[in-house]
Amino acid sequence: MTKFRLPDLGEGLQEAEIVTWHVSPGDHVTADQPLVSVETDKAVVEIPSPQSGRIKGLFAESGDIVNVGDPLVEFEDQEVVDTGTVVGDLEIEPDGESDAKETSESGRPKTVSRAAVQASPAIRRLANSLGVNLESAEPTGHTGELTTADIERAAESTQGVEKLRGARRTMAKRMADSHARVVPATVVDDADIEAWFGKTDITPRLVRAITAGCRAEPALNAWYDDLQESRRQLDSIDLGIAVDTDDGLFVPVLRNVGHHDMLELSDELQRLEAAVRSRLISPEQLRGPTITLSNFGTLGGRYGALVIVPPQVAILGAGRVEPRVMAIDGAPTICHVLPLSLTFDHRAVTGGEAARFLTAVINDLERVM
Numbered sequence: 001m002t003k004f005r006l007p008d009l010g011e012g013l014q015e016a017e018i019v020t021w022h023v024s025p026g027d028h029v030t031a032d033q034p035l036v037s038v039e040t041d042k043a044v045v046e047i048p049s050p051q052s053g054r055i056k057g058l059f060a061e062s063g064d065i066v067n068v069g070d071p072l073v074e075f076e077d078q079e080v081v082d083t084g085t086v087v088g089d090l091e092i093e094p095d096g097e098s099d100a101k102e103t104s105e106s107g108r109p110k111t112v113s114r115a116a117v118q119a120s121p122a123i124r125r126l127a128n129s130l131g132v133n134l135e136s137a138e139p140t141g142h143t144g145e146l147t148t149a150d151i152e153r154a155a156e157s158t159q160g161v162e163k164l165r166g167a168r169r170t171m172a173k174r175m176a177d178s179h180a181r182v183v184p185a186t187v188v189d190d191a192d193i194e195a196w197f198g199k200t201d202i203t204p205r206l207v208r209a210i211t212a213g214c215r216a217e218p219a220l221n222a223w224y225d226d227l228q229e230s231r232r233q234l235d236s237i238d239l240g241i242a243v244d245t246d247d248g249l250f251v252p253v254l255r256n257v258g259h260h261d262m263l264e265l266s267d268e269l270q271r272l273e274a275a276v277r278s279r280l281i282s283p284e285q286l287r288g289p290t291i292t293l294s295n296f297g298t299l300g301g302r303y304g305a306l307v308i309v310p311p312q313v314a315i316l317g318a319g320r321v322e323p324r325v326m327a328i329d330g331a332p333t334i335c336h337v338l339p340l341s342l343t344f345d346h347r348a349v350t351g352g353e354a355a356r357f358l359t360a361v362i363n364d365l366e367r368v369m
Helices: 097-102 121-130 148-157 166-181 202-216 262-277 351-365
Strands: 002-005 015-021 034-040 043-048 053-058 065-067 071-075 092-094 184-192 222-225 230-233 239-241 243-245 248-250 291-294 314-318 322-328 331-345
Touching (some): 015 166, 166 248, 202 239, 202 291, 202 314, 239 262, 243 262
Parallel strands (some): 239 291
Antiparallel strands (some): 002 092, 015 065, 034 043, 053 071, 222 230
């Protein structure tokens, strides 16, 4: 017997959520056949079988969170073939005494965290469908097992309580991490975009303007290591684009934006947004932004104190465009104005650097073309 454990998925990721199993106990699989889809870092990744053989049992259910190195599948046969399809090592471990604590007396696999829970497969399926954690339910069966009534009572007690999963869970963890690790400051200003408003898409212009800002003040296109108290200024501007969806906030990365013209930027932005909304975005396309843009004005709001995701040191927010009366050549004139909010990590960026960056952004936005 062999156990296949959750492999290292790269980028320091330590856990994943089971989305869908593609196999069941008793199935015979071939090497490289999809075993399970997991969600990690806001992307759904398909994990292939590292060998051919028959599935003896599964160690987790849909919705479970598993850590790297935790057992996923037990095989009856050993025909090990490392396909290399998933980043990192696909760990196959022979069954042995060291794993006795993860195996029931009948020999069927079970997760360590559920070792003390007595529940039939039907009860486990019911709990999963109702979003009930088995360990939170009070068993009333004659021998201490969970019953249907136990699961239903547990479900009623949690009505209206939503367990964060997938992208929303990742977002919550990242926001908490930012709150603990970043010292934010925010400056705001406005750009008069009357010269081109209605003729050009706003987001590509914002991307180009951020490129101008980073060239004028490279300190904002950087990563800060709060443990080493060091910063690294980066040559390539890899821009994270915040995309709001029903599943949560996604931030795909537009690579090396300084080397794209306006048409290329527009095409690439549309491609990334389509990939996010169809959930076909790859993990690689969500990693490594050097600075972020949030065009929240398409939804509403003028200014915002935005959240920086470490190790980045800056995020630019664009608010709702609206007509305002401005003094042009000494005369009141109605112009379309784009509100801008720049939040920066004040440990790595000075107020002067932030102001120079924002000025360069505004100057580029106010150009006719």
